[in-house]
Amino acid sequence: xxxxxxxxxxxxxxxxxxxxxxxxxxxxxxxxxxxxxxxxxxxxxxxxxxxxxxxxxxxxxxxxxxxxxxxxxxxxxxxxxxxxxxxxxxxxxxxxxxxxxxxxxxxxxxxxxxxxxxxxxxxxxxxxxxxxxxxxxxxxxxxxxxxxxxxxxxxxxxxxxxxxxxxxxxxxxxxxxxxxxxxxxxxxxxxxxxxxxxxxxxxxxxxxxxxxxxxxxxxxxxxxxxxxxxxxxxxxxxxxxxxxxxxxx
Amino acid sequence: xxxxxxxxxxxxxxxxxxxxxxxxxxxxxxxxxxxxxxxxxxxxxxxxxxxxxxxxxxxxxxxxxxxxxxxxxxxxxxxxxxxxxxxxxxxxxxxxx
Numbered sequence: 001x002x003x004x005x006x007x008x009x010x011x012x013x014x015x016x017x018x019x020x021x022x023x024x025x026x027x028x029x030x031x032x033x034x035x036x037x038x039x040x041x042x043x044x045x046x047x048x049x050x051x052x053x054x055x056x057x058x059x060x061x062x063x064x065x066x067x068x069x070x071x072x073x074x075x076x077x078x079x080x081x082x083x084x085x086x087x088x089x090x091x092x093x094x095x096x097x098x099x100x101x102x103x104x105x106x107x108x109x110x111x112x113x114x115x116x117x118x119x120x121x122x123x124x125x126x127x128x129x130x131x132x133x134x135x136x137x138x139x140x141x142x143x144x145x146x147x148x149x150x151x152x153x154x155x156x157x158x159x160x161x162x163x164x165x166x167x168x169x170x171x172x173x174x175x176x177x178x179x180x181x182x183x184x185x186x187x188x189x190x191x192x193x194x195x196x197x198x199x200x201x202x203x204x205x206x207x208x209x210x211x212x213x214x215x216x217x218x219x220x221x222x223x224x225x226x227x228x229x230x231x232x233x234x235x236x237x238x239x240x241x242x243x244x245x246x247x248x249x
Numbered sequence: 250x251x252x253x254x255x256x257x258x259x260x261x262x263x264x265x266x267x268x269x270x271x272x273x274x275x276x277x278x279x280x281x282x283x284x285x286x287x288x289x290x291x292x293x294x295x296x297x298x299x300x301x302x303x304x305x306x307x308x309x310x311x312x313x314x315x316x317x318x319x320x321x322x323x324x325x326x327x328x329x330x331x332x333x334x335x336x337x338x339x340x341x342x343x344x345x346x
Contacts, residue, residue: 005276005285012277067275068316101324102313103274 006066010036013106017041025110027060037062040076043110045153046118050145051079054153058113059089060106070100071109078152080145082122082131085208091116092126128208194219197230209245217244265296267304274324275309284308299323300331 014036017027027041039060045051056079061072073096075089083092095104095112125131134141149155192211193201196218204214221240223233233241265280272278273296276285280296284306287294297307303325305313313319314330323330 008285009277065316068313069318098318100318101322101327102309103324105277 006062006064007036009067010062010106014039016105017107020107023107023111025107025114027106027110030059037064039106041073041106041110043114045149045155046114049118050142051081051117051149051153052155054079054149054155056113056117056153058110062106067102067104070096070104071106072096073109073113078148079117080130080141080148081117082120082125082127082134083116084130085127086130087127087206087208090126092124126208128210128213129205132210195225195228196223197226197228199230200233204241204245213245214241217241220244263291267296271304273304273306273309275305275313278306280304280306297332299328300333301326301328 014027017025023043025041025043027039029035030038030040039062040057041060042055042057045054045056055077057076058073059076063069063072073091075084075091078086078089080086084090091113093112093116096109120134122131122134130141133144146155150157190198192215194215196215201211201214201218204217205211218241221237221244223237223241267280271280273280273284278285281290283290283294286308295307296304297310298304299310301323303323305324310324310330313324314321321329
């Protein structure tokens with residue numbers, strides 16, 4: 001019974017999305033199937049952002065309890081944004097979690113995602129690396145976000161965004177470019193691990209933390225370097241490292 | 250001319266005493282229809298009106314309030330959802346037709 005309600009509502013929502021061509025939001029059952037519980041949706045990247053001209057595809061799973069539980073959304077299109085994992089497409093947005101309300105819809109959630117692209121929030125990151133780049137080096141962030149939009153989201157190479165950026169005085173000034181060799185680069189990279197095994201550190205980096213912060217946490221918790229060899233950490237240590245990374249006491 | 254009424258049948262329709270185009274925000278079904286779990290609109294599938302002024306099918310809002318994630322809040326305005334005993338809403342308005 002509960003699931004037929006859910007299907008009825010999802011059906012209505014899809015009809016509404018298909019009837020509204022102005023928003024350029026699309027949604028349909030995934031893989032051309034008839035399962036209304038799994039959709040593929042897409043929306044255009046917002047104008048005047050690095051995502052302009054791109055098309056962002058989102059995987060949408062509607063749980064059995066929908067609309068009492070939020071739709072599970074993640075990006076299928078890779079994008080460079082502090083609140084979206086650059087690895088998995090996982091999204092950090094309160095309306096898709098604790099702030100969900102059953103009067104919200106698939107369309108309103110997609111509009112929230114579109115608006116999230118215009119207003120990145122690096123202080124509540126899903127991807128720590130992207131967030132730290134946005135805070136420390138906004139120009140570089142814009143550049144990478146644009147490159148990814150062209151590479152993954154099919155954004156044209158030239159849009160209004162490029163024209164504006166190219167003409168804005170802060171971005172057109174030449175930047176000091178250090179030419180460092182590949183060996184030098186690798187040496188610098190190795191130095192960041194401070195004697196710890198790369199794979200060992202990268203298991204935390206892959207969760208979205210910055211290399212330097214992970215290494216700092218390892219040193220703080222006093223983790224054995226094991227002569228740079230990889231090894232299995234005890235659970236208690238894992239907990240201490242995670243707590244340190246998340247800034248818990 | 251005089252007409253003597255020998256027999257008459259009264260016919261009436263009813264609708265909830267709320268704006269015409271209102272749908273329940275939870276199930277997205279028009280208030281004159283039932284919530285998705287019921288077959289017949291009316292007293293068995295009544296509406297509930299919050300003190301905040303937001304209306305829902307009773308079955309829909311109760312289902313939401315049962316969820317821990319609702320925190321007892323109105324889905325529209327996130328104020329604490331408390332219902333009123335507004336008689337205009339709890340009893341359908343009869344419109345003669």
